[in-house]
Amino acid sequence: MTLAALLADAPLDPSREEGRRLLEEELSKPRYAVEPSLWDRFREWLFGLFETTGPGLPPWLILVVLAVVLAIVAAVMVALLRPEARARRSGTGGSVLDDRGVDAAAYRQRAKAAAAQGDWDAVVLDGYRAVVAGSVERTILDDLPGRTAYEAALELGARFPSERDGLRTAADRFDDVRYGEGHATEAEARAVLDLDARLAQSRPVFAEAAS
Numbered sequence: 001m002t003l004a005a006l007l008a009d010a011p012l013d014p015s016r017e018e019g020r021r022l023l024e025e026e027l028s029k030p031r032y033a034v035e036p037s038l039w040d041r042f043r044e045w046l047f048g049l050f051e052t053t054g055p056g057l058p059p060w061l062i063l064v065v066l067a068v069v070l071a072i073v074a075a076v077m078v079a080l081l082r083p084e085a086r087a088r089r090s091g092t093g094g095s096v097l098d099d100r101g102v103d104a105a106a107y108r109q110r111a112k113a114a115a116a117q118g119d120w121d122a123v124v125l126d127g128y129r130a131v132v133a134g135s136v137e138r139t140i141l142d143d144l145p146g147r148t149a150y151e152a153a154l155e156l157g158a159r160f161p162s163e164r165d166g167l168r169t170a171a172d173r174f175d176d177v178r179y180g181e182g183h184a185t186e187a188e189a190r191a192v193l194d195l196d197a198r199l200a201q202s203r204p205v206f207a208e209a210a211s
Contacts, residue, residue, distance in 0.1 A: 095146045096132045096174070104134035111193060121177045123189035128174045131156070131167075131196045140204045149174040159204035166195045 107130035114122035132152045135141040140159055141152065153171035157164035170192045176182035 096129055096149050096152055097136075097147070099129075102129075102133070104130045104137055107133055108196065111196075115189065115193070118186075120184040120186050120189035124170075124173050124177050124184040124192050127189065127192035127196055128170050131170065131192070131199060134196065134200055135159075138204075149178075156199070159206070160199060160202055161205060163195065163199060163202070166191070170195055 107126045111123050111126040111130060114120075114126060128149060132141065132147070132149075135152075135156055136143050141147075141155055147155075149171040153167040157167050160167070173182070173184055173188050173192070177184055
């Protein structure tokens with residue numbers, strides 16, 4: 001029975017007590033129950049933590065606990081908001097080389113054409129694909145289907161230690177542009193092109209050769 005039906009069956013001129021009782025009975029039904037929000041649950045947990053530590057908790061200790069909790073929350077948020085994390089959570093972290101049959105030279109041509117038009121997002125995408133495709137052609141990387149930008153950066157970082165940071169940054173921008181809502185700047189796009197040019201002229205380091 002709905003609230004309207006209940007009121008329709010009630011006396012036309014109920015007393016204050018009778019009206020309050022009818023309203024409380026209706027609102028106590030399960031369909032009116034509201035689940036606590038995540039913020040409410042967090043506050044209850046935090047206050048419960050303080051209560052379990054006993055009375056007389058010094059103010060400085062409360063601040064320390066609160067700072068630690070906020071630091072943990074911030075670290076989790078940063079980790080979840082990383083481009084590769086968003087891509088993998090959404091299930092869209094697909095292969096870098098999704099255009100089968102396109103070689104590194106073709107990717108470089110596409111990147112240069114996009115740069116001439118000022119399409120920096122396309123430069124980042126095709127420039128990084130040129131990095132990966134060129135490494136596959138040089139047998140530095142295996143021709144592994146489904147390799148993501150982040151995985152390629154990890155593998156190539158082991159082969160080109162001096163370029164590890166640049167590869168990680170390029171992979172981040174690739175994922176952010178392709179799977180997120182980010183847009184590349186001209187400086188970021190040209191950095192990917194420069195990275196590709198440097199890697200093409202560099203010799204990889206292999207563990208067996210180094211040993």
